[in-house]
Amino acid sequence: MICEKCSKNHATVHVTEVVNGVKKEAHLCDECAGKAGVGIKFTLSVSDILGGLLEPKPAGKKTEGVAQLRCPECGMTYTQFKEKARLGCANDYEVFRAGLVPLLEKIHQSTQHCGKTPHNADSQTRKENELVKLKRELDSLVKSENFERAAEVRDRIRTLETDLDKGVE
Amino acid sequence: MKVDDFLGQSGEWLKGSGPESDVVISSRVRLARNLHRFPFLTIAPPSERTQVEQFVRERFDELLAPRKIQYFPLARMSQLDRTLLVERHLISREHAQGEGDRGVAIAQDESTSIMVNEEDHLRLQVLRSGLNLEEAWESLDRLDTLLEQHMNFAFHPRFGYLTCCPTNVGTGLRISVMVHLPAAVFSKQMEKVLQSLQRVNYTVRGLYGEGTSPIGDMYQISNQVTLGKTEKDIIVELRRVIPEVLKFERSWRHKLIDDRPRMLEDKVWRAYAILKHARSISSEETIELLSALRLGVNLNIVHGVPIETVNELFIFTQPSHLQKIEKKMLEPDERDVVRAEFVRKKLPSL
Numbered sequence: 001m002i003c004e005k006c007s008k009n010h011a012t013v014h015v016t017e018v019v020n021g022v023k024k025e026a027h028l029c030d031e032c033a034g035k036a037g038v039g040i041k042f043t044l045s046v047s048d049i050l051g052g053l054l055e056p057k058p059a060g061k062k063t064e065g066v067a068q069l070r071c072p073e074c075g076m077t078y079t080q081f082k083e084k085a086r087l088g089c090a091n092d093y094e095v096f097r098a099g100l101v102p103l104l105e106k107i108h109q110s111t112q113h114c115g116k117t118p119h120n121a122d123s124q125t126r127k128e129n130e131l132v133k134l135k136r137e138l139d140s141l142v143k144s145e146n147f148e149r150a151a152e153v154r155d156r157i158r159t160l161e162t163d164l165d166k167g168v169e
Numbered sequence: 170m171k172v173d174d175f176l177g178q179s180g181e182w183l184k185g186s187g188p189e190s191d192v193v194i195s196s197r198v199r200l201a202r203n204l205h206r207f208p209f210l211t212i213a214p215p216s217e218r219t220q221v222e223q224f225v226r227e228r229f230d231e232l233l234a235p236r237k238i239q240y241f242p243l244a245r246m247s248q249l250d251r252t253l254l255v256e257r258h259l260i261s262r263e264h265a266q267g268e269g270d271r272g273v274a275i276a277q278d279e280s281t282s283i284m285v286n287e288e289d290h291l292r293l294q295v296l297r298s299g300l301n302l303e304e305a306w307e308s309l310d311r312l313d314t315l316l317e318q319h320m321n322f323a324f325h326p327r328f329g330y331l332t333c334c335p336t337n338v339g340t341g342l343r344i345s346v347m348v349h350l351p352a353a354v355f356s357k358q359m360e361k362v363l364q365s366l367q368r369v370n371y372t373v374r375g376l377y378g379e380g381t382s383p384i385g386d387m388y389q390i391s392n393q394v395t396l397g398k399t400e401k402d403i404i405v406e407l408r409r410v411i412p413e414v415l416k417f418e419r420s421w422r423h424k425l426i427d428d429r430p431r432m433l434e435d436k437v438w439r440a441y442a443i444l445k446h447a448r449s450i451s452s453e454e455t456i457e458l459l460s461a462l463r464l465g466v467n468l469n470i471v472h473g474v475p476i477e478t479v480n481e482l483f484i485f486t487q488p489s490h491l492q493k494i495e496k497k498m499l500e501p502d503e504r505d506v507v508r509a510e511f512v513r514k515k516l517p518s519l
Contacts, residue, residue, distance in 0.1 A: 001451075010501040012452075074208050086211040086288070090203065090323040090331045093338075100335060104328070107336055110397020113329025115340035116310070118317050125326045133399065 003029035066099040124164070131160050170239050170277065172250040176493055180257060180279035180296065183484065185476035187299015191467040192415045194347040194387065194480065197258070198305045199294040200313055201332045201341035205321035209333045210286060218269040218286050225285050228319045229274055237277040240285075244270050249498070252489035258296065260284055281312065289333050289341075291316070300411060302344060302404050310400070329396060339396030344407055347376075348414060351386040351464040352421035359383075362414060370394055371410060385456035385483065390414065422468060437465030441474075441519070444512050449505040455486045455512065473519050482515060 001011040009029030069078040076088030078096050087093065093100060104111045114136060117129040134157045141150040182195040203209060207221055222242070229240050243251055243264065251265040260273050264287045271286035284292040293316075295309040323331040329339035337343065353359055363373050370393045375383040390411065392403050425433045440461035443450070450458075463479045465471040484490065491507050492499050499507060 010451075012501060074212055076212060084211060085335075086333045087209055087331075087335070088212040089208040090205070090325070093325055093328050093331055104335060104338065104396060108339065108394045108396035110339075110394075112327055112397055113325070113339045114397065115329060115342070115399045116313075118322055118324050119314065120317065120321065121324060121326075125324070128326050 001027050003027065003032050005029075005032040066096070069095055069099070071095045124167075127160055127164055131157060131164070134160070172241065172246065172253060173493065175253065175257060175279070176490070178279075179477075179481045179484065182258075182280065182296040182298045183477065183480040184298045185480050187297055187301045189411075189415055190299040190476070192348050192350070192418050193300040193411070194298075194349055195258075196297045196299065196301045196305050197294060197345045197347070197389075198302065198309045199292055199343050199345075200309060201289040201330065201337045201343075202291040202293065202313070202316075203323040203331055203333065204290045205323050207290060210288065210290065211333055215269050218271065221290050222270040222272060222285055225291070225320070226272075228316070229283075232315060232319060233274055233283075238274050238281060238283075239277070240272055240274045242270070242272045243267075244272070249489050249492055253493055256484055256487040256489050261287060261292075263287065281308070283312075289337070300346065302346075302408060306344075306400060306404055336393070337395055340398070340400050340403065342395055342400050342403055343391055344403060345374075345389045345391040346407065346411055347387060347389050348411075348418070349385075349387055349460065349463060350414075350418045351460050352425055353418050354383075354386045355425070356421045358417070358421060362417065366390060366410070366414075369410065371407075384453065385460040387460070387483075422464070426468065433468075434465075434470055436461050437468075437470045441465070441471060441516070445516050445518070446513070447509045449502070450509045450512065451501075451505055452486060452488060452508065455508060456483060459483055459486075471519070473517055478515060478517075482512060485515075486512060 003009045003011045004027050006029060009031060011027035011029055013026075013028045013033035066078050070076070071088060071092050072095075073091040074088035076092060078099055081087060081092065081096060081099075087096070101111050112132055114129065114132040117126050121129075134153055138150055138153045138157065141147075141153060185194075187193070187196070204221060204224065207213075207224075208217060210218065210221075213221075226240060229238075233240070241254075243260070248265075251260070254260045254273065254275075255262050255265045257279065259275055259279060259282045261284070264271065264273070264284050267287070269286065271284075273285065274283040276282065280297065281293075281295050283294070293309060293312055295305045295312070297305040325331055330341040332338050332341055350359065350362070353362055366373055372391050372393050374389045374391070376385065376387045376389070390407075392407060394403070398406075440458040444455070444458050444462060459479055459482055462471065462474065463476070466474050466476055466479060485494075486508050488499075488501075488504055491504050491511065494511070495507055
């Protein structure tokens, strides 16, 4: 198949776009596709999606001033993060916390990690993580009416909470 | 090992030997990790990338070499070599086209690879043939734990493993199951599949990942949520979803056999005939015909063509593979001739 645009080269890029239910097809060579920015136009990037999630924000009290935030370590501002949809360093998660928490809630329907913990994480982190896992386990045990096992898990949660309060290693 | 050596073998995951391999091509699990105290790559100047690569390589040499995992510095490799790795699903397109110091460590059997300085400092992946999530995850988890003993990853008690993009934060775990759905596509049922998967938070993409359109009736189904669930939860949930997709595809395959057996046989045999006799064929046409042939092999319409051969042809007929095999750059129309010849040679006469 020959490129529709230059009628010279072999068409190697084939795109289909559906707008309001009308299907449009285009067959272009690499060069013409590149010039037309086709690859970009026909795909939705992560930043488009994240940008969309970030945009319609009510001017709530919590998020006021978030746009002005700047990370002292990497220098990234919240506005830059919104443009790139990528963070600049680990510290950004703390600095932009107020803006990130609602965003994570939208993407993941959760804002609390409960998966693997690095083996070299400090014992406080490991205990906190364990606590989150146990609380989830307790929920599902109660739901499935496994009260005996739920009581055991509840006791472990209490012990862990006491340890964490006292700062026991 | 050199990149050219890959041409003499095919990835373990292409064997077509894993569970449910009539529909599931491969299972891929990947973890996103960043090094503690290094800035993310979004804003990192070139010198930081160099430092990250050096830091990682020193440890890789010691840890991975005995495991037959070898490092390839992409910045010093030709574009053709880099695209070959994309075609083999060992690195992403973005990584091949990226800038600055970056690389990939690849296991000899191609089941494991670690991209260095892609979007995150490290992207660890394990590939398995068929539906094999648990084994793939266990292998990936061991690799992650091994690395973690020699480098600190950025971790936050609330947000988990910290990633450049908030869509990966938490576990950093993305599971992609590559499925072949020719009957669902042919029967115009894909909209249903896509919509129902999206409704339960799964993404569906084409053969080569993000931003690629579906080709050859191949789709990658992956989890969107990485935070707030354990790695096991993510696997268990996908384990519940995938069988529904398999059931759906198989029921449409059987419907085709029952309702339109002649049409189906004709479609399959025509695909074989063109592949076996064409003198010039585009990459796109090859993939579409291979898809029909694969369906024919799985439905016992065609006997004597190993599924492994069909799976391999999907990869080896890609542009970079052909040019590496021919050892020279080829224009698209020259590639079409070489491709046709390659397919003719590989497909057994029946």
